[in-house]
Amino acid sequence: MKEHHCTSIVPLFNHLSEEEQDKIESLVIHRHFNKGETVWQPGDDPLLIIVASGSMKVYMIAGNGREQLLRLLTPGSYEGANALLGARAQDLFIDTLEATDACLLRKSDFTALLEKTPKLALKLLEINAQRMADTENQTRFLMMERVETRLSAYLLSLSLLSGGAADLEIPMKMKDLSAYLGTTPETLSRKLHLLEETNLISRKGKKSSAMLKLDRGGIRI
């Protein structure tokens, strides 16, 4: 079995010296998760979770039972630093979306690391600052705009992430996308249909995660 080395792929760690990385690697617990497993839920011990391969979704559950998808974790991203730093419980759930390898770091090990490695604290601050800004933008966005606008912006950002490609594949199920956009599968379906009718996109109706194409040079929001 090929060992995955989390430290080298995580922006949080990969700027450290090889020696330091080795030390972290020795503290880390490697685990494999199957598709659809719950990696973390409220009540579990605080844990730094680093995705080595595969993907996870981080979501909350609201009073009415609907889930709000907060973000996807792809290889190199992590979750749980906040809880490790003493933030109040957040009622977060983390599930895998596919077979996933992850590295886990215990709270005690993590805090010890932080105290011994000032560089790490600075890096973490930097990453957190960006994440904070993104979250705030997401908040504004979800709050203020209509579903259609949110969807368009999402597609556009997806396209930008892949270097402005016109063809793109939605990296999750429609059900999850609707949760991410703060709406329902039904509404999402309708809105996609609408964008299609307006010739703004065309869909290669594939399996679950649809392949689609931004027509006419993309989407205006």
Added chain:
Amino acid sequence: MKEHHCTSIVPLFNHLSEEEQDKIESLVIHRHFNKGETVWQPGDDPLLIIVASGSMKVYMIAGNGREQLLRLLTPGSYEGANALLGARAQDLFIDTLEATDACLLRKSDFTALLEKTPKLALKLLEINAQRMADTENQTRFLMMERVETRLSAYLLSLSLLSGGAADLEIPMKMKDLSAYLGTTPETLSRKLHLLEETNLISRKGKKSSAMLKLDRGGIRI
């Protein structure tokens, strides 16, 4: 003129030694703002803004022109750390709500401080983690629940902040509260009226910031 000493009232700094605090104090720019002034807006230089007395509102402006109030800054809270740490622009605006004294810290001074004071980085991480968790909770809340629920929860949290008091005063104009709750003044007005009709609250129709009372042992959400 009485000098305000920001460092001693800010959780971010007040755990440091007196010597360290004095040093920070020497770097800080003290400024007074009048009511309704804009303290910071997109395009301005990154700045750490610490509120010594008075209050400010931090908000964003959405595509449709409506503003989303993100949080209020009261004495001891600060804003701008993210931008100082290199986070992408956020299109934040910061206005004073009343006459306000603030301490400003330049980006260069701030980063120098951070590098020289590891304790500070850790503290900042801790505070940021909590703030991050709060923001995430706010996201979920704004997204998922109805205006009436958001309002009730807000009133309840306000009451809890003042030690469970039944009488409370809303610390901002209705217009701002509606932006904070992600709705419009009209809807807010209607919802307050509704809570009143149900005998859940009673209002001492004061001036702008209303005084109100939670009846029947409070609000159920």
Added chain:
DNA sequence: CGGAGGATTGAGGGAAGTCAATGCCGGTGG
């Protein structure tokens, strides 16, 4: 081939936003 979960489509209703008019308070200037 059949089942299950996801996606789609349709019908209907409800929550909240918009537009517009009026009322209220507080501040300003004569």
Added chain:
DNA sequence: CCACCGGCATTGACTTCCCTCAATCCTCCG
């Protein structure tokens, strides 16, 4: 000191978006 003005709050009527419920279709997989 009082009258006027301006911003904010309130109320009403209407509209719109999107959620809910329910049925059907599709796709993947055993």
